[in-house]
Amino acid sequence: MGLDTFLQAVVSGLIEGSVIAVGAVGLTLSYGVTRFINFAYGEFLTYGAYLTVFLAGGLFGVSLPLPAAAVVATVVVGALGVAVSRTFFEPISDRGALPLLITSIGVSFILRNLLQGWVGVDARQLPIPLLRRQDYFGLFRLTHLELGVIAASVVTMLTIHLLLQRTMLGKRMRATSGNRSLAKTAGIDTTSVIRQTWFLSAAAGALAGVLYAVLFSPFRPGVGFEYLIVIFAATLLGGIGRPYGAMLGAFCIGLAMNFGSTYLSANYTRAYAFLILVGVLLLKPEGIRGGEF
């Protein structure tokens, strides 16, 4: 295994890291303001991917072009996120993090199985053409789609960065994350900020689902839940509640998974993410505690 293999592992790691990053940022945004770990987050990925397939595949009577379908799906899932929050989480928001966490497990069961019951367990995939990898500088090989995924991820990161730093909404979100009670004191309607964050979080999840589907079709209704732990790993690695950390964590996890697969054993791909996560938790049990952004 020479340099080629090494570079290819790097590239594959970055590609997968791009997908994880979008998912991890979404998860961490919602953690930043709600302060509980949302086990139902994976379902946003699933719904994003499925909705895109349906919208692009004409299931609802329209056949949107793929990018349009992805955008619509992202927005719809964002709205779903708000609905989920209002239905399940807001009513118990004053009860501490644990009831919220346990509720989120129930919510993930509900969402996943509703989808499965409705559309069945058939594997689905996006209607996209298959591409052969192109050689870049004779060093590594990428398909245009993979480039596109990286680009989409970078654009998303940049958008979220600008949103957080430059817009009033972003500042409100950061303020709410930094100190919820002070945010209210400063006149911020924190309830609505939290809802807006849910929207963004779920939409980012959906987008991650779409990117996942672009790279890793076909998939089944369990896809989001299975990928959730990888996203958890990235989120925690970067410091939960910290979007920039999540981005960094995502690339680390992506690289770790792909290096592990290449050089150790491909059978334990998921395990590398887990073990890194647990290792970090052990080394810095307090240090990674979140986290405001």
Added chain:
Amino acid sequence: MGADNSTASADATTGDDALLAVDEVVKAFGGLVAVDGASFDVERESITGLIGPNGAGKSTLFNCITGVHGPESGSVRLNGDEIQGLSPTEVARCGVGRTFQTPKTFRGMTVRENLAFAATNQTGERALGPLLQSGTVRSEEHEVQTRVDETLEFLELDHLADDYGSALSGGQRKLLELGRVLMMDPEIILLDEPVAGVNPSLTDDLLRRLEELNDHGRTILFIEHDMDIVMQHCDRVVVMHNGTTLASGAPDIVQNDERVVEAYLGGYA
């Protein structure tokens, strides 16, 4: 800090008989130095009051003594043995009992269970104890319950014995927490604002009990804001300000120390 300590009349004489000796303890959180070279002694079998304005670093100092925080530097000795650097569990096992400003009551346990929990060296606390040494466990538990009854009676909490911790008022929780510490039978008891939020009739009770305990040979160090209380009940007073110990000594001497007055009232009068 020698200059500071010299104002405290009793210092010279307490050095030898100090049960707890805090020396030059420094604790910083990031850039904020919360405790900045605090030094004082607690005499055996005394009641010592730790006073000072808000933000003086009193609770942080308690945390340094009990192992919650590892101080940046300085030493804490109990009976001459260094206890700085030990974990809270180890410090407690050395014989330091403490309460918290906001009581950490076991809310899902009854008052009785709260107290029994604190008894030390229970064979029944080993997982296999109840199975392998049931006789020992039973007799120990009988003893523990007897002590619990005594403690309940002493604190006049007997009527609440089977209520859950969550059902107690703030003052009752303070009492319960004191009770838990008593069940531990420590050498020194550290109390963080034992009467704050306790209603006046209970306050007097509680203070009376502290004195009673002291009469039975317990050493007590407590943080308090109420000057009346400190003056009436303490043998010695340690004043903290901006993370350092400003003065220590007998109450009446400390009370009239100009710097103390200034620290406390910001130059009032």
Added chain:
Amino acid sequence: MEVDRRAFLRRTGGAATVTAIAGCTGDGDGDDDGDGGGGDNTTTGGDDSSLTIGVLLPFSGNYGWVGANVLPVVNMVVDEINEQGGIDGRQVSVVQGDTEASPDAAVSATDRLVNVENVDGVIGPTSITMSAVIDTLIENEVPVITPTAGTTSLDDRGGDYVFRTVSSDSLGGRAIAKAARDQQYNSLEDYERMALMVGNKEVFQSFKEPVRSSLKEFGGTVTTALDIRTGKASYSSEVQQMMESDPEICVLIASVEDSVKITEAGYQASYEGNWFVTQDQTNQDFLSQSENQVTNDVLGLNAAAYQSAQSAGRLDEFFEAITDYAGWDKGAKIFATNTYDAMNVMGLAMKQVAASSGDLTGPNVADAISTVATPPEETVTAYTAGASAIESGSDVDYEGLVGPINFDENGDIVAPFSIKIAQDGEWTEAGRLPPEAL
């Protein structure tokens, strides 16, 4: 009332599911109209007089697709049986038993089918749960025909009560090795260096040893044998590893979806060698999920779409029928043909027992299962024809879609294999491998 009841039964596949009801209210109206009268002569009373077929398969979880593929085919054949007046005047109904692809759920699903629903025959289960339930089924003398369990662990446990209309993986593995080695079977070349990529689920692992040992026997070399984790997001590392062993052909034994990902990864990484896939992927599912440039020249093993079945157009007919019946968007789903054969054999066996005035007990039906499919009697290819043949007193030999369906003493079918080659999104036959060649 009777009509309604029957229409309901027919639509739902008997005592089947609410789910099936729904689908057919949408697209099944056409069928309904045709048979109102046909059902009048039959009475359907309580459970005593109806025959029950249990479909013991995963309907939920990651293997839920297996049940989803099989159930409609079972229902379709059961409809056909009921349209013929049922068996011995008794309507046939279908009960689902969801094994969730988990042994403990499979045990209670089986307990329910066997003891509560008193099923007269079982279609299923899959390899994963076979071990957990086979004893219960045999002890209770329930005839079982599984269209899905190719596992080699069933090789020595079948017969008597347990049959399968899918060939044993050990035979399949041997066939792959043989076909890869010999150009006359694969129409491309004599492959010598062969890599193996095997999904780490029992259904796939079951192939591994047979392929490996047979290949050695036939003079080939195994360059590498990789176990791959099923359901992973990406397989580029695994493909890279496979490519490094420089094989001429890679035998890929995995689920359709993983195979799609793996062959794509190979394409993207410019893999020069070929692929050889098993029955699990030699179907339209696999091709329609992949691009043609990836799958062109991929070799696939299949139970020989029994030549007569194909030339007589029966295969296409079946696909058309089931596509229409189940509302599928594509015809050939995995296990569909195997199920068709399994259910026809089950039905004919029951018919046979009824016709010979025997009681429809488990042992009788199980006995009949091997006789209705064994030559040299009158060849039939579907239930309706077979049933009338039986009624008119002749013995029958069912010939199926996957093969002639002749059970050996272990309840396995010995069928010729067909080696397919993918071209432009279609499988065409590259060669045929008779059992004798193995």
Added chain:
Amino acid sequence: MALLTGWAAFVVGVATIACIYGLLTLGLNVHYGYTGLLNFGHVAFFAAGAYAAAILTMPPPSTVTNASYTVGFNLPMPWGFPVSLAAATLVGGALAALIGATSIRLGTHYLAIATFALAGVFSDVLVNEAWLTNGSFGMNSVPKPGQAALGPDRWQLAYLAFSLLSLLAVYLLVERVLDAPFGRLLKGVRESEDAAKMLGKNTTLVKLKSFVIGGMIAGFAGGVYAHYIGSVVTAQFVPQVTFTVWAAMLLGGAASNTGAVVGAVLVMTFEESTRFITTVYDWMQATLPDALSGLLPAIFGPLPNNPSFIPSMRFVIVGLLFVLVVRYRAEGLLGDPAEIEALGEEEGSE
């Protein structure tokens, strides 16, 4: 002919599995109910026990078709059975000690994720280390002790009796241990780790002990399971098992051992009873008067047409159980509301 027919046979099977889930729930209850530990990897201990029992009692690989495993100790049955169960218990405890040693110091949410993740790693090990576990083939010839002598039906009953006794014994044992000062110690750690430390208790060790005890119970359940089903495969040990046990515990009432058992029975009964939805539907359709015969199809007609619909709805209801119990009855059916109030909250979150 058969001793067990009809409903009885079905109920015996379900009851045995309910006993096994009862054991699992008792184990989880030690973790969460008593100690406040968020263990989302319970299935790993269950699997560890089941595999330990299987490896000890499986026939040697040479006698099994397509065996990939290399060790099968083939313990002979009458006395091999208790040995196997003891080993299952120990291995469950050992895995818990291993996972606990790495993760037990983590705060609640992180512990949840770490246990969830480590259970995933463990399941990867089971799938991939075929030399030990026979990989995805699973161990399919785990002996059913006494079946040969008793015959299938009697054995079913006997094993149910054994499972019930095991459940009862573990229940009594757990009650005994937790009713003692040890239980008080766990609860104190659950309520406030800081306070427990200040009272001189080694809370990390206490949590580890709790983790090991719950793991041992789950391991024991694994052993009972392995010898009941006779087949131990990786597909059985999925996160869904963990969450089913959670549902049982929440429903029954955390920190109540009786609640744990009741919860397990209820959840298993519910899951199994949904197998009969179609039967009920048929019965209703058949008994409804003619005029109403279109009613049910009209109601259920618009529902999706796929065979996984009903099985999926089952888990939707399990999910709803989580949501509703947490929101409206946090103490479950038999729990004590006063005890549940602060359960599992992070220190200093107020």
Added chain:
Amino acid sequence: MSETESDIETLRRFDDAMFSARGVETGYGDLQVLYGVDIDIQDDEIVLVFGPNGAGKSTLMRALFKQLPLWNGTIEIGGEDCSNLESNQMVTHGVAYVPQTSNVFPNLTVAENLDIGGIHADDVGRRHEMFELFPRLAERQSQAAATLSGGERQMLAMARALMPDPDVLLIDEPSAGLAPQLIEQTFEHVDQIRQAGTAVLMVEQNVTAALDVTDRAYVLDMGENRFEADADTIRNAQRVRDLYLGQ
């Protein structure tokens, strides 16, 4: 804690007060902390609330700002009943609040902290007024608030609260934890704030220094009003000294 001296025992009521709280009762959980406290604030005055620890001062501030629910009592602002507002709505009614601790957004820069404060401000240019008032903040405007010193944080907290140009500012212990020279500066700032047209209600332990800028003071003890008087009267009252030093 016995009877009070006659010159300061009156609890005056100001009927034309622009901020007026009557009979405020609240607490935490089951624990009642305030037992019917009255507070009035008139235009352009600085009002001090003090009393021994545990008197309920901070609780009072939180109640007045509706961070705690009122168990009893009313709050009127400019004659309008505001007893049922959420705390974020108090801002739009002209009230701002500086908590004692955690009173800045540590993750936001100084400028962003002010932006948040200015959500309900009509005047975008107000940030510059704040920088004039607190020149130190102008220097630090692109730093994260977490990196500020204690005194700077206190300034930022006040500036943030002043962004919407409130009619009344509630400040909880502005001098807590500050070095002596900063304490004086803090009260100067408070005075400047009043001069700019915002009335101030502050809780303070540093009584003497605070009284220098104060017009009127309330003394709270055990969750009840104890005294209310002009600053001068308070300054000379032996009772107050006693309450603190316990003689």
